[in-house]
Amino acid sequence: MPTLTRRRLLQAAAIGSTFTLLPDSIRQALAIPANNRTGTIKDVEHVVILMQENRSFDHYFGTLPGVRGFSDRFTIPLPGKHKVWEQQGVGRRVLPYHLDSSRGNAQRVNGTPHSWVDEHAAWGSGRMNAWPTFKTSTSMGYYREQELPFQFALANTFTLCDAYHCSVHAGTNPNRLFHWTGTNGPTGANVAAVVNEWDGPGAVTVGYTWKTYPERLEEAGVSWKVYQFLPDNFGDNPLAGFRQYRAASVAAGNPAQPPKDFTAFVPYSDQLNARVPLYKGNGNTLPASGGSQLEAIIQGFRDDVHGGRLPQVSWIVAPANYSEHPGPSSPVQGGWFTQEILKALTDNPQVWSKTVLLVNYDENDGFFDHVPSPSAPSKRLDGSFAGKSTVKFDSEIFTHPAPPGSTQQPKPDGGVYGPGPRVPMLVLSPWSRGGWVNSQAFDHTSVLQFLEKRFGVREPNISAWRRAVCGDLTSAFNFVNPNTETLPPLHTTTRQAADLLRQRQEQLAQVALPAVGRQQAPHQERMARPSRALPYSLSVEASADRRARSLTLDFINRGEQGAVFHVYDRLRLEDIPRRYTVEAGKTLSDTWQTLSAYKLWLLGPNGFHRSFQGNLKRDEPELLVSYRGDALLLTLINNGRRSTSVSIGRCPYTKQGPWLFDIPGGGTLQRTFSCQPSGGWYDFKLRDEHGWMRRVAGRIETGEHSISDPLMGKRL
Incomplete structure (x- = not known):
């Protein structure tokens, strides 16, 4: 711990x-x-x-502190720069809303469609941008x-x-x-x-x-x-x-x-x-x-x-x-x-x-x-x-x-x-x-x-x-x-008390959906919860080929359990997101062909996140990520002939940074960051002056129990 x-x-x-x-x-x-x-x-x-x-x-x-709920820091991107909570319903956007038992019949809330066809329509093969269109607005209700x-x-x-x-x-x-x-x-x-x-x-x-x-x-x-x-x-x-x-x-x-x-x-x-x-x-x-x-x-x-x-x-x-x-x-x-x-x-x-x-x-x-x-x-x-x-x-x-x-x-x-x-x-x-x-x-x-x-x-x-x-x-x-x-x-409660509460709730109307202008995204209280050690050790490395106009991702699983990686193309969010299953001890690669720019957003288990952005107008830096106990090792390789400057933004967990480094043409830079104070959690964003960007976030698994993401939630 x-x-x-x-x-x-x-x-x-x-x-x-x-x-x-x-x-x-x-x-x-x-x-x-x-x-x-x-x-x-x-x-x-x-x-x-x-x-x-x-x-x-x-x-x-979703409101319980210390779990991956409404204050999740890494939620999938939706078209139009909408948050995942801003789901398209019939004629309006619908945000999650509180099924408040003091305001209506929350205990006996109506059921919603839940069969093969509407389930797949709402899921959208992973796009998940119009849930209440297929599930009704009631589907966005939540409890506290x-x-x-x-x-x-x-x-x-x-x-x-x-x-x-x-x-x-x-x-x-x-x-x-x-x-x-x-x-x-x-x-x-x-x-x-x-x-x-x-x-x-x-x-x-x-x-x-x-x-x-x-x-x-x-x-x-x-x-x-x-x-x-x-x-x-x-x-x-x-x-x-x-x-x-x-x-x-x-x-x-x-x-x-x-x-x-x-x-x-x-x-x-x-x-x-x-x-x-x-x-x-x-x-x-x-x-x-x-x-x-x-x-x-x-x-x-x-x-x-x-x-x-x-x-x-x-x-x-x-x-x-x-x-x-x-x-x-x-x-x-x-x-x-x-x-x-x-x-x-x-x-x-x-x-x-x-x-x-x-x-x-x-x-x-x-x-x-x-x-x-x-x-x-x-x-x-x-x-x-x-x-x-x-x-x-x-x-x-x-x-x-x-x-x-x-x-x-x-x-x-x-x-x-x-x-x-x-x-x-x-x-x-x-x-x-x-x-x-x-x-x-x-x-x-x-x-x-x-x-x-x-x-x-x-x-x-x-x-x-x-x-x-x-x-x-x-x-x-x-x-x-x-x-x-x-x-x-x-x-604790008694059967009589539970039945009586149900009966009283049945006398009330269903909890009303808030008007569009009165919707608020829910959140959790910030709290780090004790979190079990997990069998994951994952890496995803990107290599850009300027001449072939392509970007290749290598999915690497050095852990003891397989994992699914979700990749969303932020320039083509109407496309089905790609999913990659990588068994323990194996690797997998795939390539994106692009005319110029690329902008990929990736999610794995327990908040494992990578972002890749660039324009292929020049030879781009290459970033390698590895783990040394509870420390993160970042290796930057300048594949170009000219010197380049790379900035590493302030780490939200340690409050350290930012940093700026000059890497000579053909040169390599390594920096190690301790993640022990945050329970193994890390989040670094790297940029150069030409539009190249990488973001790496997640939790280093050492075999020891840790804490949930300490930055999930709001301070009350």
Whole structure:
């Protein structure tokens, strides 16, 4: 950790937050030490996965200090010099606006379009300049802590991932297929599902056919279970669409195609499991047996926790009213449901000391998020790809037919499956306490990769491209010495209070979109949050050829994880931005042909940024960037015959500079800059007197934990 101490960071995390203490029993349970017998991932004995519904990262956490939200310093360029926040809507520009619960029905905000066609139209293959045109103005709404007290408290207490993406530019079912099976079909059966279909009981002769991850766990002897109440799982269990699970439901005694008002689903039992093991994947595993129905449902999970029956892997599917889906649910109700799952686990300290609870969201609904998704290259109109990859990505392009029997899937259109926009991921466990942010690129397959890492059961449906780009979540944990992290208290609520707030909000009109002249770009409070070490070591070098009128970029990955680089041509922003996937330990090159001037803008993981500008009227300087521990080494090469002057602007992190250097013709200049005081963060802009410019920014990774970008946000 750099100069700023962890204690000060945690104190800063609580600025502006008001927490009420948990009851002593829960507070004590949250503070119990982690199982640290081996100091490895093997100390985890249970993984519980709660996937909620339809929220983007900016929509929920864009105002949380210390994460990549509304005060991101490096946002993609839009035509007309507009900021990424200034999105083109119908007849006007729309900026993000606060869904203020004191001014309207913010808790029950309307949902927005979120299917394959409108998702791709809003994304624009990475151009992202007309989001509300396709998603409605409501898509630009966001929350603050006052609407999300429990979700913010979890982020300030445990670990929040701010580079976690949904798996596909589509809706619920395709994303949940990735979450449970590692694919939406291409690697499993050479088919593709990109819209919702087969999300409930149905004929055993119709449905998906490829093998799912729960089946692989069953074969390997790893215990598992999907916790859900039937009939109310909101269609959020994709296993119900697989023929093998449909057959299991019939074998358990349920009708193959129950009527809509059917409620008598056969309760799950150990005896039934011995005969039909897949029934615990789509059966009635949480039957309500009396009292308040919802409390009875949660009591079934609580009984397993306290009775020593919690499986090694558990998936939880919430009822509709508590799924957090816009419309039927609300943030406060979803927060209450998450709270109760956490409480059930922490009420048993012995279980909690060995448990990871992952809370993520299947897709973004239509809500805006400003970070371009690390997707595979998009196709141009001529059939070529805008970008390259060192690993094959044919399984990431929509060229696959619909599954046999499908009546809903569109025809293949060559679009990129994903990953899609950012969604929240909260990592709750005794090994991830302390208010950390993790900025490694993840998607829903990362959850399966984490299970692979812990239980040794591989999911072959995860494509090689996904494995190269999306991490396995292990960087979010401290397994070596987890019991040194402090734990702030949490805000809590009751089911009755959550339901009452929803009812009161329903009496109000939807929060009004501000008038054009009254819009203001949102921001975050400035704060450096403790940030996990990341497996990246990236470089991009540019070489200009004046005679060939070209600029070549070399993408170099010396790290342990693949990365996606986004390149926007600021002189041709109507073009599809190019994307480059570079596996760990590999390099990739591409060339831009230009008549004279060039102006390229590049973004990689965790704020890695490069800008290249010049005019090719003369031999230009060449800049090489390398890392020496926590120092940045800049090497300038004068390729011309004449002396040239290069200025390096003032570094915003250290407040040092500017500097001016004369480099003789054919000469070389080297300068080293320490980045230790800023936690490895750097930002330098270099210019000569002829229009040449380079900007280099990012964070040096040394293998040590650090802080989030300390310049993100405004001082309040």
